[in-house]
Amino acid sequence: MKKFSSFSGTVTMIEDYVVSSEEELKGCVKLMSLLIEDGTIVRFVISPTTYFLDRVLISIGDRVTGFYDVNLPVILIYPPQYQALIIVKDSPYQNVKVDFFNSQLVSSDGQLQLNISRYNPILLQNDQPFTLYPANRNLLVVYGPTTFSIPAQTTPYKIIVIC
Known part of the structure; x- marks a missing residue:
């Protein structure tokens, strides 16, 4: 892995x-x-x-x-x-995290949890749609603001599945 x-x-x-x-x-x-x-x-x-x-x-x-x-x-x-x-x-308008996200969509370091909806773009590296639930995978997550909780929660702008 x-x-x-x-x-x-x-x-x-x-x-x-x-x-x-x-x-x-x-x-x-x-x-x-x-x-x-x-x-x-x-x-x-x-x-x-x-x-x-x-x-x-x-x-x-x-x-x-x-x-x-x-x-x-x-x-x-x-x-x-x-x-x-x-x-x-790098951009001041977005954050990026690359990590393994578990079944609850929490990163392996326990610092970020994703809250996704059907409106979040979930793509493959070739920009084609990824049609499965992205849990238990390596993900590149582009996101903005987060909560102050632990883990911080965010609704991502975009998710790229790293196959």
Whole structure:
């Protein structure tokens, strides 16, 4: 099972990343560097399967959050380099959480509970509708205000099911 974690920061570099000598892969993989608030640098490997929320174009200077699977091995280099699964361009008008949500739609860290209705868009990563109940799955949740309860409750703007 995937366990997600993330880093947020300002994009300082995007460049081609050569992963093999195969001609058809050249230019298909990118390396994105983020400057984190504490002054450290983190790099994300962006592959053709990396999901960009709302298919936004990322440029140098943008604030983004990159999500990765903590269970995947990471090479021991500095700056650290992670395989990006999801990239989200930060916005003051929305919050994003990527996590496993149980049968009660509570995140695995117990910090967020989803209150959904039939009007909430629940989509696959290819923007097609997801027709089942989204419980017991990894979800990318885009939401706004929450309650002050524990867990905080919210009605999401959008749910992306990570299959």
